[in-house]
Amino acid sequence: MNKFVTAGIVVVAIAIGAGAMFGAMRFLPMNRAAHAQSTATTADPAHPKAIFFADLSGIVVSVPPQAGAPATSYVQIGMQFATYDERAVASFTTFQPIIKSAVINLLMSETSAALQDPTTRAALIQNCLDAANSVLAKDAGDRTDKPFTAAYITDFVVQD
Structure with missing residues (x-):
């Protein structure tokens, strides 16, 4: 059982x-x-999401080696701005001269010695990103957020 x-x-x-x-x-x-x-x-x-890049290259600026010295050094820089909005790349192309001018002004306020410091370069990248977003904010249309999420230095040469 x-x-x-x-x-x-x-x-x-x-x-x-x-x-x-x-x-x-x-x-x-x-x-x-x-x-x-x-x-x-x-x-x-x-x-x-697809990521798009806007290119800003070929910027050459003369800068002083130290504060108070004459501008005898040269800085060449190229940057890429990243976005998820394809319209931002089209707007960037339209307003590239204004953005390029803002980046040149930022570079002219630096010295070649200061640009060797990584924290200065990080601040420069953030300032360039803010400048590009500020210019494109004037052409925002229906966008409410910042069009570019990051900026990258793709070419950087300092020559004394």
């Missing part, structure tokens, strides 16, 4: 396992589809 009880328990356990597997196969795909549909409208880290 003990063998019959054990066999009965095994049969019941198999039946419960089969029922659970059937239920999982039946209902989990619907949950996955609903989850996929609800996350399709949110940002998907597997599919990041």
Whole structure:
């Protein structure tokens, strides 16, 4: 009799396992589809937004080697501005002379000795980014946030 009880328990356990597997196969795909549909409208880290770059290169400025000295050193710089908004690149192209002028003014306020310091370069990058965003804010249209999210120095030469 003990063998019959054990066999009965095994049969019941198999039946419960089969029922659970059937239920999982039946209902989990619907949950996955609903989850996929609800996350399709949110940002998907597997599919990041396209990033666009605006190029500002070929800037050469004479700067003094130290404060109070005549401008005998030269700085050549190239930058890339990053954005997720393709319209910002078109606006950048339109307003590039104004942005380039702002970057030149920022460089002319530095010395070649100061530009060797990484913290000065980091501040210069942030100031150039702020200048580009400030110029493009005047042509914002329906944009409310800053069009460029980052700036990168792609060419940097200081010659004494």
